[in-house]
Amino acid sequence: MSSVDKIDLKIIEMLAADSRRSLADIGNSVDLAPSSVNERIRRLVASGVIRRFTVEVDPAALDRATQIYVWVALREDADEGAFREFAGTDPRIEECHHVTGAWSYLIKLRLKDVSAVEEFLSDLKSANFLGRSETVLALSSPVEAGVIPKGA
Amino acid sequence: MSSVDKIDLKIIEMLAADSRRSLADIGNSVDLAPSSVNERIRRLVASGVIRRFTVEVDPAALDRATQIYVWVALREDADEGAFREFAGTDPRIEECHHVTGAWSYLIKLRLKDVSAVEEFLSDLKSANFLGRSETVLALSSPVEAGVIPKGA
DNA sequence: GGTGAAAGAGGCCGGGT
DNA sequence: ACCCGGCCTCTTTCACC
Numbered sequence: 427m428s429s430v431d432k433i434d435l436k437i438i439e440m441l442a443a444d445s446r447r448s449l450a451d452i453g454n455s456v457d458l459a460p461s462s463v464n465e466r467i468r469r470l471v472a473s474g475v476i477r478r479f480t481v482e483v484d485p486a487a488l489d490r491a492t493q494i495y496v497w498v499a500l501r502e503d504a505d506e507g508a509f510r511e512f513a514g515t516d517p518r519i520e521e522c523h524h525v526t527g528a529w530s531y532l533i534k535l536r537l538k539d540v541s542a543v544e545e546f547l548s549d550l551k552s553a554n555f556l557g558r559s560e561t562v563l564a565l566s567s568p569v570e571a572g573v574i575p576k577g578a
Numbered sequence: 579m580s581s582v583d584k585i586d587l588k589i590i591e592m593l594a595a596d597s598r599r600s601l602a603d604i605g606n607s608v609d610l611a612p613s614s615v616n617e618r619i620r621r622l623v624a625s626g627v628i629r630r631f632t633v634e635v636d637p638a639a640l641d642r643a644t645q646i647y648v649w650v651a652l653r654e655d656a657d658e659g660a661f662r663e664f665a666g667t668d669p670r671i672e673e674c675h676h677v678t679g680a681w682s683y684l685i686k687l688r689l690k691d692v693s694a695v696e697e698f699l700s701d702l703k704s705a706n707f708l709g710r711s712e713t714v715l716a717l718s719s720p721v722e723a724g725v726i727p728k729g730a
Numbered sequence: 731g732g733t734g735a736a737a738g739a740g741g742c743c744g745g746g747t
Numbered sequence: 748a749c750c751c752g753g754c755c756t757c758t759t760t761c762a763c764c
Contacts, residue, residue, distance in 0.1 A: 430639055438635060442727045445597060445631040448757060462732050464758070475639040477724055479597040480632060483590060487582055487627040493675065495684065510720040521723050523645065523716035532647065532714065562684070564675035568662040571673050571723060572629055575594045600740060611750050616741070618748095732764080739758075747750080 482572035490536035493564035497529040634724035642688035645716035649681040
């Protein structure tokens with residue numbers, strides 16, 4: 427059982443804000459020796475609580491400033507396994523959820539601009555996935571998740 | 579102008595996969611000396627291309643395994659500025675977008691479980707934000723963004 | 731689990747091409 | 748812009764508590 431006590435939580439928060447903080451620095455904030463902090467982080471990583479150390483990138487710098495949601499109903503005869511495979515591989519897809527309600531999937535896209543939506547939908551179509559779909563543009567985002575390029 | 583050439587891109591990808599990689603290690607992959615890699619990273623951070631070094635955390639470990647989308651129509655008399663302020667502050671809200679279509683906002687929630695949705699909606703209501711809303715549950719997620727606690 | 735010290739690695743920063 | 752090299756801080760390990 428991965429307990430994650432208050433100290434672990436504090437460590438996680440500090441790492442989330444700046445994962446390059448030194449162990450000594452973190453140790454000061456939680457009243458622990460650097461080696462103890464190190465051991466806790468090691469355990470958090472080993473147990474999968476911390477999935478990875480990474481960087482958050484400005485979407486615009488990667489030509490992915492446009493956020494788009496697409497509701498998708500798969501074709502009756504679509505290969506759902508292949509669709510999930512596709513979703514996991516395509517770098518344009520930031521999230522893909524099987525959802526309740528009238529549609530089967532909700533996909534979140536990060537694209538260069540609105541014109542790239544058409545290409546995406548046409549890709550879905552030519553792979554025989556697409557039944558119907560509905561597209562929603564994000565105009566502005568009071569709260570926006572940062573981009574983290576999905577790795578190999 | 580922040581140019582971001584191919585080498586920068588490669589560096590960003592490597593850091594995204596594991597931001598603790600050593601400069602020497604990265605340098606080998608892009609045929610650059612550690613100090614040159616360091617300088618490029620410094621510039622990427624300074625120019626805002628890299629927003630921060632952080633950690634991606636297992637949602638379940640933070641009691642936020644449940645992903646929910648809420649379509650919101652604000653009340654006619656709602657204080658939209660206050661709403662945006664609220665959205666930015668509430669830790670349950672992972673994303674909040676002003677969107678095209680029938681609804682005004684799309685909110686993405688990360689909650690402990692489905693029962694926490696009701697509490698969230700009631701909070702929206704008592705703050706006089708909520709006109710109508712529609713809730714969509716994510717049942718499973720072929721592609722899921724990792725959680726990064728929003729820090730102070 | 732936590733500690734502290736010792737050792738080793740890695741980042742940092744000058745000067746040079 | 749990039750490379751080299753020396754300093755020095757930080758991580759890592761380990762025997763002990």
